[in-house]
Amino acid sequence: MRTREALLDAAIALAKDGRSPSIPEVAEAARVSTATAYRYFPNPQSLWADLASREQTLRGDFFRVVEELTGDDAEQRIDTVVRRTAEMQLADEVLWRTVLRATLDRWFEQQELPESERVPVRGTTRLELARAAVEPLADRLSPARLDRLVHAITLVFGVEALVSTRDSCALDPEGAADLMVWSARALVRAALAEAEAPHTD
Structure with missing residues (x-):
């Protein structure tokens, strides 16, 4: 759960800078491996869908x-x-x-x-x-x-x-x-x- 939240927080921070980041970019910002990030979110759409469906954090x-x-x-x-x-x-x-x-x-x-x-x-x-x-x-x-x-x-x-x-x-x-x-x-x-x-x- 901590890893998932870290990825979501990183995606939000990048989005606030006006970017629609890739999974590797989110992983780097969250300081987790790209492989780990892909296990949680196989593509950017799944990441943003998670935020959207929960009205994000x-x-x-x-x-x-x-x-x-x-x-x-x-x-x-x-x-x-x-x-x-x-x-x-x-x-x-x-x-x-x-x-x-x-x-x-x-x-x-x-x-x-x-x-x-x-x-x-x-x-x-x-x-x-x-x-x-x-x-x-x-x-x-x-x-x-x-x-x-x-x-x-x-x-x-x-x-x-x-x-x-x-x-x-x-x-x-x-x-x-x-x-x-x-x-x-x-x-x-x-x-x-x-x-x-x-x-x-």
């Missing part, structure tokens, strides 16, 4: 955000989750773009495999964070509506939203985080308005 940092959630105000809770996630990812933008590239590579590599043999491309961290944020709405939204809200919120924060806000919208990090928060709050309000609207035939 920052998963614990993300879930510390959940500990900050207080009260029953869903908008305030989603503000906390989205803003803190955006701040953490924007602070390591190169790393997160590298992880995103790895997940896309993994998706393409598995297209020839039967569905039953494919390995999940992404982890569930973002879904779990969104669900924790809107948990107080469980008594106001049906399970189906709550699920749809959680899924919708995952569209407006995380690494893909980072790329959209930074590249397509050309926002600075603060503006990108603000837009993600505004979008998530808007989704919460829309879900509640829809659920509370009178039904008409």
